[in-house]
Structure formats: structure tokens, C-alpha cells
Amino acid sequence: MKRINVLGNYSGRNAGDAAILGGLLEDIVALQPDVRFTIPTINTRFVRQTYADYPVKPVSLLPWTLSLKILGLPTLISALRADLILVTDAILFDRKLYNPLFNYLYTLSRVLPLAKRFGVPVVLYNCSLGPIRTPQGLKALKRVIKSASMVILRDVESRELLQKLGIDHPQILEGADCALNAQAADDRRFQEICRREGLFASSRGVVGFNINSYVDAFVRQDGKTFGREQLIELYARTADRVIQNFDVDVIFVETQHMDLAIAEEVVRRIPYKERVRLISNRQYSYGDICAILKRMELFVGMRTHSLILSSTMGVPPVGIVTYPKNRGYMRTINREKNLIEFRDLSYDTFFEKIRSAFLARSQDRVELVPAVEREKIKARKSADYLKPFLL
Numbered sequence: 001m002k003r004i005n006v007l008g009n010y011s012g013r014n015a016g017d018a019a020i021l022g023g024l025l026e027d028i029v030a031l032q033p034d035v036r037f038t039i040p041t042i043n044t045r046f047v048r049q050t051y052a053d054y055p056v057k058p059v060s061l062l063p064w065t066l067s068l069k070i071l072g073l074p075t076l077i078s079a080l081r082a083d084l085i086l087v088t089d090a091i092l093f094d095r096k097l098y099n100p101l102f103n104y105l106y107t108l109s110r111v112l113p114l115a116k117r118f119g120v121p122v123v124l125y126n127c128s129l130g131p132i133r134t135p136q137g138l139k140a141l142k143r144v145i146k147s148a149s150m151v152i153l154r155d156v157e158s159r160e161l162l163q164k165l166g167i168d169h170p171q172i173l174e175g176a177d178c179a180l181n182a183q184a185a186d187d188r189r190f191q192e193i194c195r196r197e198g199l200f201a202s203s204r205g206v207v208g209f210n211i212n213s214y215v216d217a218f219v220r221q222d223g224k225t226f227g228r229e230q231l232i233e234l235y236a237r238t239a240d241r242v243i244q245n246f247d248v249d250v251i252f253v254e255t256q257h258m259d260l261a262i263a264e265e266v267v268r269r270i271p272y273k274e275r276v277r278l279i280s281n282r283q284y285s286y287g288d289i290c291a292i293l294k295r296m297e298l299f300v301g302m303r304t305h306s307l308i309l310s311s312t313m314g315v316p317p318v319g320i321v322t323y324p325k326n327r328g329y330m331r332t333i334n335r336e337k338n339l340i341e342f343r344d345l346s347y348d349t350f351f352e353k354i355r356s357a358f359l360a361r362s363q364d365r366v367e368l369v370p371a372v373e374r375e376k377i378k379a380r381k382s383a384d385y386l387k388p389f390l391l
Contacts, residue, residue, distance in 0.1 A: 002390045004028070005038045005082035007075070007108065008089045012046030015255035015281035015289055016179055016305020020089055021047075022286065023178035024125070025054040027383040032390050038078045042069060050285065071100035071107045079115050084389045087112070088178070090128035090304070090325050092144060094137020109140035112147035121149040121389050126175040126382050128325045129158040138165060145169055149389070152382050155328030173385060176378035177329070179308050184290035193288055199277055205248045205297040207358070208310065210255065211235055212302035212322055213262045226342065232262060236269035238350050243272045246358055248297065253289060254280035255306050298358050304329055311335075311372050316364035318357045320345060333371045335364070 006024065009017050021039070028035065037056045039047050044058035059078045061067040067074045079085050091104040100107055112122050124144075132138055145151065145167050152175035153159050159172065184190075194200050211231070239250050250270070252263045260280050270276050281289060290313055293299060299310035300318040304325045307317040311333055318338045321327045330339050340353045357364065 002032070002035045002083040003038060003081065004035055004390075005040075005078050005085045007040065007070075007079075007085065007087050007091075007104070009091060009104070010039055010041045010047060011043045012050070013043075013257040013281075014305070015286040016303065016308065017089060018046075018050060018281070019179035019182035019286040019290075019305065019309060020126075020177065021051065022183075023181035023379060024086070024088065025051055025056070026181060026183075027178065027380045028386065029054060030380075031383045032386070035390065038082060040070065040075050040078055068100050070104050075107070076111055076114070079111055080118055080120060082115075082120055084386065085112070085115055085120055085122045086125040087122065087127060087144070087148075088125050092124075092127065092129050092141060094132050094134050094140065097134065097137055097140065105137065105140050105144070109143040112144055116147045122147050123386065123389070124148050124151045124153070125386075126152055126154045126178050126379060127158065128155055128328060129153070130161045131324060132161065132165060141165070142167055150385060152385060154379075155325065155332050157324050157328035157331070161324075173382075174378060175382040176332070176375040177305075177308055178379050178382075179286075179305055180312050180372065180376045180379050182286055182290055182309060182312060184294050184313060185285070185287040186291075189288065190291040190295075193279075193284065193292065197277055197279060199251065199279075199292065200249075200295055202249060205246070206295065207242055207246065207248050207250055207354075208293060208296045208299040208301075208315070209235065209239055209250060209252050209266075210299070210301035210303050210306035211252070211259060211263050211266060212256075213259045214322065226345070228262065232265050232269065234345065234347055234350060235266045237347055238354065239266070239276065240270050240272060241351050242354060242358075243270075243275050245355070248275075250276045251292065251296070252276070252278040253293065253299075253301075253306060254278070254282075255286075255289065255303050255309070257282055259303070298354070298361050300354055302326075311368060312376075314365060314369050314372070316357060316361050316368055318354055332375060333368065335368065335371075338364070 040059040042061045047058035096102040150171045152173045154177045293310045294313035301307045302320045310317045
């Protein structure tokens with residue numbers, strides 16, 4: 001029985017990350033049922049309960065296990081005991097490079113070469129890469145890529161980044177985000193949530209919104225910050241305008257715990273309180289969130305996986321480019337026209353982008369569904385690439 005060590009951010013705080021792991025487990029077990037997964041995590045209970053249908057063993061990364069999140073003995077030991085290591089998601093960037101509470105790249109640039117030396121193959125599995133903006137980050141990424149037996153990338157921009165940085169690898173393959181194969185909760189569960197939260201109670205359509213608390217993490221405007229207060233006011237005024245112009249209800253869908261506070265502040269400032277609801281992954285699973293997204297007319301998001309999960313459910317997304325992976329995903333599904341650059345974000349430009357997408361939503365849905373299905377197939381096919389390592 002082969003042991004697969006899955007490295008990513010699987011704490012339960014991010015619904016997108018949770019969906020990635022769910023899709024990965026489903027895709028691999030469907031092809032290779034005789035495997036076991038070790039999942040390093042700061043929340044072993046979340047992993048054990050959420051993925052109870054799969055052969056998973058959570059590995060605690062809490063301080064008393066001699067670990068500072070990913071930095072520590074549990075990550076190293078679980079990696080060296082594995083038959084295969086999978087590096088997932090978008091954890092290979094160099095912001096706060098030497099802070100293991102935030103950054104995975106530096107730690108992995110030390111662990112993965114050691115694993116390779118001990119004969120444990122490493123695969124970058126449906127990853128996004130970057131941003132890389134420092135010489136130290138470039139050096140760390142090169143060490144990770146050199147350690148990998150195979151690199152499977154989920155977007156064009158990651159491949160372009162490797163070319164730009166002058167990093168080569170003999171086996172770079174095209175994959176897709178594992179979260180694309182996330183499954184929505186069944187209709188009974190959906191109805192239960194709707195009764196509890198008062199969702200979809202009217203015959204009006206619904207437009208979804210998602211806001212990110214990392215207002216200025218990766219984007220600057222001419223060297224100046226955009227500002228939390230400005231973003232809150234922009235979102236509140238825009239949502240209000242959407243309600244008035246399109247006669248729709250609005251549901252804010254937050255997929256990361258840390259975004260809940262800023263979303264609550266936006267909702268407080270919208271005059272039409274009876275037309276606005278807020279749900280998050282603090283109360284609901286990624287499957288629950290997918291079931292709600294599935295019933296929307298349009299979705300407007302900042303978090304990459306809010307865009308991925310909405311499009312997976314067949315709902316046209318409008319994306320704000322707060323970091324490159326948003327652009328990368330929207331390019332992948334041919335929805336670049338529904339993108340707005342963060343530097344161009346204003347009350348008028350934001351609403352106009354939403355307005356044009358709302359009016360074109362029926363045709364966009366027709367075009368979106370086959371594009372997303374193509375990506376789902378690519379995500380599943382990535383599991384096929386692992387067969388040589390699991391014989």
C-alpha cells in the first residue's frame with residue numbers, strides 16, 4: 001500500500017483549499033484505491049471529519065509536536081516516510097519568505113531536496129507558482145523545482161513565470177485546479193441551509209459577492225495602498241447599486257475565515273438589509289457553499305477559489321485581479337473579459353464590469369460550462385500521471 005504525503009494549507013479556514021484536497025482525494029482514489037494519504041495540518045479534527053470517506057491520516061503541526069506550522073519535525077518525518085510527495089495549491093510564493101506561519105516556500109526548499117536525496121519522488125500537483133519578487137525567493141523556487149520529478153501546473157501564468165525566471169524542468173505538464181471537481185451538497189442539505197439563513201426566499205435572482213481582507217497584500221497603486229476603508233465603501237455602494245438596477249438579492253459568500261470581518265462591515269453599510277445575506281465557511285462546508293453558488297445568476301469575487309467554485313457550478317464569474325492566480329484562472333476558462341484590474345477599480349468601472357457581465361450571463365453560461373468541463377477533465381487526468389510513482 002503506497003503512502004502519499006500531501007502538502008498544502010489544509011487547516012479548514014479556507015473553503016477553496018478544502019475543496020482542493022477533496023477533489024484530489026476523489027481523483028486519485030478513483031484510479032488508485034490502494035493508497036493512504038498523510039496530511040500535515042494544524043487542525044487534525046477538520047481533516048479527519050471532512051475526509052472521513054477517504055484513507056487519510058492527519059499529521060499534527062501544532063507546537064507540542066515540535067512544529068511551527070509547516071516548519072518542524074512532523075513535516076519532515078511524514079515526507080521522508082512517504083512513497084510520494086504532492087505539493088499542491090498556490091503555496092510557492094516569496095512574500096514573508098522566512099515566516100513559516102505564513103510562507104511554505106522556504107521550508108519546502110529545504111525539505112524537498114532532502115526527500116529527493118532519500119529517494120522519495122516529489123510532484124508539484126496542479127499547482128500555481130508565484131509571485132516571486134526577490135532573489136531569495138527565486139533561489140528557493142529553483143530548489144523546489146529541481147527537487148521535483150514532475151511539475152503539473154494548473155494555469156498558463158505559472159508556466160510563463162518559469163520562463164520569465166529562466167527556470168526549466170524536463171517534465172512540465174498541463175493540469176487544472178483540483179477544486180474544479182468539488183461536489184455540491186445534495187438538495188436536501190441545500191434546502192436546510194436556505195431555511196436557516198433565509199436564502200432564495202423570493203422569486204428574484206441572486207448575485208453573489210466575495211471580498212478579500214488582503215486589500216494590499218500583493219497589489220499597489222503607484223506605490224500607494226488602496227486601503228481597507230475605500231474597498232469597504234466601494235463594495236457597499238456597488239452592491240446597493242446592483243440591487244437597485246437589477247432587482248436582485250445579494251449574497252456575500254466568504255470562503256476564508258479572515259475575510260468575514262470585512263464582509264460583515266460591507267453588509268452593515270448596504271441600505272437594503274432585507275435583500276442581503278452573508279454566509280461563510282465558518283459555518284458551512286465547501287459542498288454547502290457550492291450548493292448555494294449553483295443557484296446564482298452571477299458571482300463577483302476577489303478570492304481565486306470563490307471564482308473557481310462559482311464557475312464549477314456553472315455560474316459566470318467576475319474577477320478582480322488582486323493577485324496573478326485570479327488572472328491565470330480566468331484566462332484558463334476564457335473569461336478574461338470579466339476581469340477588472342485592481343489598479344482600475346473604482347465605483348463606476350466596478351459596476352460597469354458587473355453590469356455588462358449580468359446582461360451577458362445567459363450566453364456566458366453557455367460558453368462557460370464546456371470550458372470548465374475541459375478543466376475538470378484535466379484535473380482528473382493529473383491523477384493518471386502519478387501511476388508510475390505508485391506501482
